[in-house]
Amino acid sequence: MARKSSLSGFPEWLPQERLVELHVLDTLRRTFELHGFSSVETRAVETVGQLLRKGEIDKEVYAVSRLQEEESARSNGEDALALHFDLTVPFARYVVENAGHLAFPFRRYQIQKAWRGERPQEGRAREFTQADIDVVGDGSLPFRYDVELALVVIEALGGLPIPDFQLRINNRKLAEGFYRGIGLTDTAGVLRSIDKLEKIGPEKVAQLLREETGATDAQAEAALKLASIRTEDTSFVGLVRGLGVADPLLDEGLAELEQVIAEASKRAPGRVLADLSIARGLDYYTGTVYETVLVGHESLGSICSGGRYDALASKGNRTFPGVGLSIGVTRIVTRILSQGFAAASRQVPTAVLVTLANDDSWSSAQDVAAGLRSRGVPVEVAASAEKFGKQIKFADRRGIPFVWFTSEDGSHEVKDIRSGEQVAADPATWTPPAEDLWPAVSPQ
Amino acid sequence: MARKSSLSGFPEWLPQERLVELHVLDTLRRTFELHGFSSVETRAVETVGQLLRKGEIDKEVYAVSRLQEEESARSNGEDALALHFDLTVPFARYVVENAGHLAFPFRRYQIQKAWRGERPQEGRAREFTQADIDVVGDGSLPFRYDVELALVVIEALGGLPIPDFQLRINNRKLAEGFYRGIGLTDTAGVLRSIDKLEKIGPEKVAQLLREETGATDAQAEAALKLASIRTEDTSFVGLVRGLGVADPLLDEGLAELEQVIAEASKRAPGRVLADLSIARGLDYYTGTVYETVLVGHESLGSICSGGRYDALASKGNRTFPGVGLSIGVTRIVTRILSQGFAAASRQVPTAVLVTLANDDSWSSAQDVAAGLRSRGVPVEVAASAEKFGKQIKFADRRGIPFVWFTSEDGSHEVKDIRSGEQVAADPATWTPPAEDLWPAVSPQ
Numbered sequence: 001m002a003r004k005s006s007l008s009g010f011p012e013w014l015p016q017e018r019l020v021e022l023h024v025l026d027t028l029r030r031t032f033e034l035h036g037f038s039s040v041e042t043r044a045v046e047t048v049g050q051l052l053r054k055g056e057i058d059k060e061v062y063a064v065s066r067l068q069e070e071e072s073a074r075s076n077g078e079d080a081l082a083l084h085f086d087l088t089v090p091f092a093r094y095v096v097e098n099a100g101h102l103a104f105p106f107r108r109y110q111i112q113k114a115w116r117g118e119r120p121q122e123g124r125a126r127e128f129t130q131a132d133i134d135v136v137g138d139g140s141l142p143f144r145y146d147v148e149l150a151l152v153v154i155e156a157l158g159g160l161p162i163p164d165f166q167l168r169i170n171n172r173k174l175a176e177g178f179y180r181g182i183g184l185t186d187t188a189g190v191l192r193s194i195d196k197l198e199k200i201g202p203e204k205v206a207q208l209l210r211e212e213t214g215a216t217d218a219q220a221e222a223a224l225k226l227a228s229i230r231t232e233d234t235s236f237v238g239l240v241r242g243l244g245v246a247d248p249l250l251d252e253g254l255a256e257l258e259q260v261i262a263e264a265s266k267r268a269p270g271r272v273l274a275d276l277s278i279a280r281g282l283d284y285y286t287g288t289v290y291e292t293v294l295v296g297h298e299s300l301g302s303i304c305s306g307g308r309y310d311a312l313a314s315k316g317n318r319t320f321p322g323v324g325l326s327i328g329v330t331r332i333v334t335r336i337l338s339q340g341f342a343a344a345s346r347q348v349p350t351a352v353l354v355t356l357a358n359d360d361s362w363s364s365a366q367d368v369a370a371g372l373r374s375r376g377v378p379v380e381v382a383a384s385a386e387k388f389g390k391q392i393k394f395a396d397r398r399g400i401p402f403v404w405f406t407s408e409d410g411s412h413e414v415k416d417i418r419s420g421e422q423v424a425a426d427p428a429t430w431t432p433p434a435e436d437l438w439p440a441v442s443p444q
Numbered sequence: 445m446a447r448k449s450s451l452s453g454f455p456e457w458l459p460q461e462r463l464v465e466l467h468v469l470d471t472l473r474r475t476f477e478l479h480g481f482s483s484v485e486t487r488a489v490e491t492v493g494q495l496l497r498k499g500e501i502d503k504e505v506y507a508v509s510r511l512q513e514e515e516s517a518r519s520n521g522e523d524a525l526a527l528h529f530d531l532t533v534p535f536a537r538y539v540v541e542n543a544g545h546l547a548f549p550f551r552r553y554q555i556q557k558a559w560r561g562e563r564p565q566e567g568r569a570r571e572f573t574q575a576d577i578d579v580v581g582d583g584s585l586p587f588r589y590d591v592e593l594a595l596v597v598i599e600a601l602g603g604l605p606i607p608d609f610q611l612r613i614n615n616r617k618l619a620e621g622f623y624r625g626i627g628l629t630d631t632a633g634v635l636r637s638i639d640k641l642e643k644i645g646p647e648k649v650a651q652l653l654r655e656e657t658g659a660t661d662a663q664a665e666a667a668l669k670l671a672s673i674r675t676e677d678t679s680f681v682g683l684v685r686g687l688g689v690a691d692p693l694l695d696e697g698l699a700e701l702e703q704v705i706a707e708a709s710k711r712a713p714g715r716v717l718a719d720l721s722i723a724r725g726l727d728y729y730t731g732t733v734y735e736t737v738l739v740g741h742e743s744l745g746s747i748c749s750g751g752r753y754d755a756l757a758s759k760g761n762r763t764f765p766g767v768g769l770s771i772g773v774t775r776i777v778t779r780i781l782s783q784g785f786a787a788a789s790r791q792v793p794t795a796v797l798v799t800l801a802n803d804d805s806w807s808s809a810q811d812v813a814a815g816l817r818s819r820g821v822p823v824e825v826a827a828s829a830e831k832f833g834k835q836i837k838f839a840d841r842r843g844i845p846f847v848w849f850t851s852e853d854g855s856h857e858v859k860d861i862r863s864g865e866q867v868a869a870d871p872a873t874w875t876p877p878a879e880d881l882w883p884a885v886s887p888q
Contacts, residue, residue: 006541007487007525014545015482015552022483033882034817036794036824036844038459039466043451043571044488044557048511066561067492067505067526081451082511097450101458103791103842105827108459113488117510127487142827144806151810263807347547350480362588363707366595373478380480383549383586398547400480438477 009120010127011334019344021129021333023441024160025111028131028327031156032109035148037133040108042090045081050093060085060116083115087132087326092313095136095320104138104320105145111329122338123300123331131156134324136312141321143256146288146308147263153304153325154268157292161342161443162332164295165303167271169260170278172285172307174253175226178240181247182222189213194227195279202228227277233265234258236274256287286310290325300335303328345440346399349378351432352414353395354404356385361406368406371427377437379404392417401436453564454571455778463788465573465777467885468604469555472575472771475600476553479592481577484552486534489525494537504529504560527559531576531770536757539580539764548582548764549589555773566782567744567775575600578768580756585765587700590732590752591707597748597769598712601736605786605887606776608739609747611715612674613704614722616729616751618697619670622684625691626666633657638671639723646672671721677709678702680718700731730754734769744779747772789884790843793822795876796858797839798848800829805850812850815871821881823848836861845880 005011013021029039045064052061062083084090087110095102111131120126133152135145150167157165175194176187184190193208200208202224209215209223222243229239237258240250257274264272280289285307292304304327312322336342352372354365362381369379380400382391388405395403396417404425405413414430415422431437449455457465473483489508496505506527528534531554539546555575564570577596579589594611601609619638620631628634637652644652646668653659653667666687673683681702684694701718708716724733729751736748748771756766780786796816798809806825813823824844826835832849839847840861848869849857858874859866875881 005487006537007489007491010487010489012486012538013484014542015484018483018485033793034820034822036792036822038792039462040457040459041462042456043449043454044559045451045454045571047451061511062508063511064506064508064527067507083508093450094456098458107792107824115488127489144827148825148827263810266807267810348480348482348551349477363710366707366711376478378478378480380551381592383588383592 009118009125011125011330013333013337014347016344016347017333017337019347019439020161020336020342020441021329023342023344024329024333024336025129025131027159028156028329029109029111031152031159032131032133035107035152035155037107037109037152040091040094040110041112042084042087042094042110044083044113046084046090046093048080048082051082051085051089053089060118062115062117085116086114087112087130088134088312088324091132091134092320092322096313096315099138099315099318099320104136105141106136107133108136109133122334123328125330125334128328128330129333131327131329132306132324134312134322136320136322138320139318141323143259143287146256146323147260149306149323149325150260150264150272150290151267153290153292153327154264154271156327157304158268158271160332161336161441162294162303163297163341165271165292166273166295167264167304168273168275168278168291168293169257169264170274170276170289171253171257171287172289173249173287174240174257175276175279177247177250177253178226178243178245179223181245181250182219184209184213184215184219184223186213190215190223191279192281194223194277195281197224197227197277229274229276231261231274232270232272234261234274236261236276240276253287260288280305280307283307284309288323294335297335300331303332340444342441342443345435345442346401347439348398348400349439350380350398350400351377351436351438352379352402352404353391353398353400354379354381354406355388355391356382357406357408359385361385365406368404368412368427372430375431377431402432453562453569455569455774457777457781458791460788460791461777461781463791463883464605464780464786464885465773467786467788468773468777468780469573469575471603472600472773473553473555475596475603476575476577479551479596479599481551481553481596484535484538484554485556486528486531486538486554488527488557490528490534490537492524492526495526495529495533497533504562506559506561529560530558531556531574532578532756532768535576535578536764536766540757540759543582543759543762543764548580549585550580551577552580553577566778567772569774569778572772572774573777575771575773576750576768578756578766580764580766582764583762585767587703587731590700590767591704593750593767593769594704594708594716594734595711597734597736597771598708598715600771601748602712602715604776605780605885606738606747607741607785609715609736610717610739611708611748612717612719612722612735612737613701613708614718614720614733615697615701615731616733617693617731618684618701619720619723621691621694621697622670622687622689623667625689625694626663628653628657628659628663628667630657634659634667635723636725638667638721639725641668641671641721673718673720675705675718676714676716678705678718680705680720684720697731704732724749724751727751728753732767738779741779744775747776784888786885786887789879789886790845791883792842792844793883794824794842794844795821795880795882796823796846796848797835797842797844798823798825798850799832799835800826801850801852803829805829809850812848812856812871816874819875821875846876 306325731752750769
């Protein structure tokens with residue numbers, strides 16, 4: 001992993017590394033589809049106007065324009081194009097544009113690249129792959145989907161070759177109701193301050209709260225007390241109640257978070273944490289918020305985040321509430337590779353190299369290969385009839401476990417070049433052991 | 445298919461259309477992997493300098509720059525970035541950068557989007573997916589790979605729900621040797637003129653040949669005679685010989701093309717055509733050239749093209765010859781959808797909706813769902829305990845074939861809502877019929 005990409009922030013994998021990434025992508029896709037999510041892709045570009053609707057992200061966007069377009073003709077306004085920086089904004093547009101063709105609640109997964117012009121570092125690339133799942137309703141969306149989506153991502157992440165992870169969940173209603181209940185009305189301002197807790201510590205957050213939201217010492221202290229609550233079960237409810245704050249929105253948020261934590265802690269003990277400090281900064285969530293850390297790799301940042309939007313999208317007076325999460329595939333794969341958490345059992349798909357006894361046997365070697373492939377065995381055929389030793393070395397160098405020989409009399413043998421064992425074989429029936437059929441990606 | 449994309453040239457599919465695209469992508473991937481090709485992805489951007497190395501494509505390129513970058517700081521030179529317009533140029537760079545980590549001959553497939561700022565029309569989008577396979581050697585690459593790659597793409601395309609197709613193959617050595625043999629030295633100029641044959645007809649090509657390459661009437665006639673040769677077997681060899689031209693490069697080209705056609709016509713009769721008019725315009729191929737048409741849809745253009753490069757890439761005095769083909773996935777999928785060649789059997793992955801008898805049964809319904817999923821059955825759980833009629837209607841509207849009921853006494857039944865048949869079922873053993881397990885994409 002000393003290899004550097006030739007363009008900072010744009011990682012590219014070697015074939016054996018790509019196998020690890022493919023394993024991650026295939027695992028996520030299968031889990032999402034087993035849960036009934038439909039695949040959707042959106043175009044890589046959006047209009048700048050669409051991307052900037054939520055503001056404050058303009059510095060990260062890559063603009064796109066035809067190289068040879070006249071400078072004067074280039075549109076610099078809202079119609080100009082830019083690469084999407086996440087998959088939520090494009091998906092919201094897709095839902096609005098195709099609402100008449102979709103069955104709601106609409107469950108979709110979307111696995112695509114996104115681009116941000118941020119300063120690159122490990123865990124933050126300029127080009128990266130996200131795997132998003134969302135459920136979107138037309139007008140309303142039962143709260144149960146907030147619980148379900150936590151279960152789906154726990155199952156999806158649980159299938160990956162990564163260390164222990166923990167989904168940390170909070171609820172905006174709970175936090176905002178609490179702040180309101182103690183007399184702090186600038187709830188967005190309080191959230192923004194609390195969001196900095198991990199970075200700057202409680203004292204500086206208290207100062208921010210006093211200076212920027214007009215909090216008294218007691219109010220700042222209460223807000224920080226709430227943010228200090230972390231429980232792996234539903235005991236957070238009693239701890240919040242113990243703070244003696246009353247507010248209907250707080251009640252609603254507590255009941256919602258309790259449902260998520262109760263079900264998730266029952267099904268995946270230790271995988272979930274009610275963490276009342278989770279704020280998700282500038283994102284416009286309106287209920288549940290999720291973040292996920294790799295235990296022991298907290299500095300990597302969240303590998304899977306999301307939440308509930310009352311209005312993911314809207315069209316006239318029609319609104320589409322949604323709840324969803326986004327898995328940082330590139331962030332996860334980069335860490336798997338840099339830490340050697342997993343590796344592929346070989347670097348090529350090929351299980352068998354069919355050798356050539358002489359140069360005229362290429363066509364009959366293709367027959368052998370076709371027979372094996374028809375039963376799902378990945379095969380390649382040697383391109384020239386070099387000495388067998390050389391052909392075996394070729395297989396060895398590429399990590400191909402089996403080499404096939406056909407004699408002039410038409411008999412066949414197959415050799416496992418790792419053990420050296422060589423046996424008679426019939427191309428119409430022989431199959432490698434299941435563990436050698438395809439490259440396997442397993443934890444190291 | 446009356447639906448228009450909201451940005452011309454940037455197609456987006458509905459979930460049931462995306463299933464057709466996924467089927468195409470999965471089929472190609474499986475075929476490539478069965479033939480031992482490794483997956484590689486490259487970043488979406490290249491430096492403009494890299495993309496323009498081969499010239500003449502600058503008008504089609506989308507430049508990329510950070511939106512908020514200072515105009516003065518923006519690099520407009522060779523280091524500026526642009527989206528790749530194909531997968532060959534990025535792959536050539538990847539090979540050079542990673543040569544020390546790759547085992548040659550290196551077989552890779554690469555399925556990614558590419559972008560070109562051309563005027564959109566059916567079959568030509570501004571954002572499109574390509575599926576490329578190439579074999580690259582270090583210094584040399586046996587000719588047999590030219591034969592093999594024709595076989596691989598015939599098998600790959602043969603697995604897709606498309607009408608009959610034909611791979612049309614020519615050889616640059618054959619053409620250039622022939623032109624030289626009749627005394628035409630500007631072989632590139634002759635190729636460029638012959639490339640226009642389908643568009644402007646033989647008389648205008650003859651005129652071009654006379655005006656731009658200095659051909660005599662007899663020379664133009666001979667070049668056009670060569671270009672008129674099309675055979676499904678190796679009989680083209682005799683036809684070319686009958687033109688009475690002698691040249692060592694012509695001999696070499698004839699022998700190469702004969703090998704490809706002999707093997708491919710034997711393995712896939714009717715799928716291959718020696719077509720001596722194929723020129724592949726501005727591409728810098730040096731031997732075999734391939735194009736592919738959908739029979740009856742010739743106006744769509746080639747759905748799979750490629751050829752042999754003596755130097756796909758080079759690094760100092762080291763050269764990497766290659767041979768490869770690129771399948772136009774978006775072009776193919778667009779035609780499949782617009783012509784209704786194939787469709788998905790349902791629009792969602794879900795095979796079973798687990799209903800709720802009452803609102804408290806959601807958690808136990810999740811147990812049923814988990815049991816089914818553990819045996820590979822895609823399942824979703826209803827979000828609220830509406831009347832059963834409503835829950836069934838929900839499944840029907842989404843195209844989910846089976847609905848699951850759990851009684852208060854814990855007994856289970858499953859209903860096929862298409863036939864109305866309802867039977868007792870055990871979540872630990874019940875599986876839908878194989879054809880209902882996942883959405884199937886089949887020819888219509």
